[in-house]
Amino acid sequence: MAQYAIGDLQGCYKPFMQLLDIVDFNPSQDHLYLVGDIVARGPDSQACLDFLCVNQNAITITLGNHDLHFLACAYLSKAPNAKDRLEGVFASKKLPQYISMLQSQPLAIFLPKLDTFISHAGIHPNWSIQQALQLADFAKQCYQSKNSMNFFANMYGQCPNGELNELSQFDKFKTIVNVFTRMRFVDKDNQLDLRHKGPAESSDSLKPWFADKRFAQDTTRYVFGHWAALEGKTNLKNVIALDTGCVWGGPMTLMDLTSGEHFSCK
Ligand SMILES: [Mn+2]
Incomplete structure (x- = not known):
């Protein structure tokens, strides 16, 4: 059984299929972890969703902002963002x-045998793996609850500061x-700043979440997507950026989680 992770699909079905062909993906034996943002700006979100529905036993998605926006629109009967092709x-x-x-699907997962944490945007520098998984599980209970509509309606905006348990x-x-x-950048107190989207070094006062010294000292591997402007580079062996901006004309990237080998295609 092979285990793979793949970057943001964003409705780009053809390169997705090309990558699965390259590694000879077998849904009856292998497992594919998708780092999220399955749908939205690309030409063929529906084909991506069809494939994932048919092969549900062979896939796990860590949901991205576009996936949650899609769910929010569906639950709140709102029109999606005009740029989304949905x-x-x-x-x-x-x-x-x-x-x-x-x-x-979950927001985050941890694979103990591969010592690998996967989510769409990353992990908060102050959160342990165990804490992150508990919080992802809390959020999943919210968006799966009977009350999910109210959570989707209150999903947008900057984070309030303060202790999570006091919120x-x-x-x-x-x-x-x-x-x-x-998440992309955090400030000197590790508070999120959601306004900046540029390359890792594009802000003087902010740093990428993975620039916290914890990550350079960590043996755990962190796999994420979401941040196409990184072009797959974090300068850390154990922090793997898989969104290489396929929907913006870049390649799509797939990783063999056992060997660490990367595959890409336009
Ligand atoms: Mn995203």
Whole structure:
């Protein structure tokens, strides 16, 4: 059984299939971890969702901001962002299947045998693996609950400062979602700054979340997507950026989690 991780699909179905062909992916034996942002800006979100629904036993998705935005639009009957190419997905008879497949997925996972943590945007520098998994699980209970609509409605905005356990349920949910799906830069106090999207060195006052010295000393491997401007580079062997900006004309990247080998295609 081979285990792979793949960067943001963003509706780019053809390169996704090309990469699975290159490694001869076998859904009855292998497992594929997708770092999230399955849908949105690319040409074929629906084909990506169809493939993932059919092969649900062979895949795990750590949800991205675009996946949660899709769920929020579906639950709140709101139109998606005008740049998202999701008309076909919302018009499809299979919409309920797409929603339930995505909603069943986590925000973060840890693979003990591979000592590997996976999420869409990364891990907060102050959170241990165990704490991160508990918080991801709390958020999953929120977006899977009968009350999920209210959580989706309160999902957007900057994180309030303060101790997580002193926040309201909604603010705690928002904070966790921001860390796992939207984080790039943090300030000197490790507070998230969601305004900057540029390359790692593009801000004087902010640093990438993975620049915390904890990560250079850590043996655990961290795999994430979301940040195309990094072009796959973090300068750390154990922090792996898999979003190489396929939807913006870059390659798509797949990694063999056992050998560490990378594969890419346009
Ligand atoms: Mn993203």
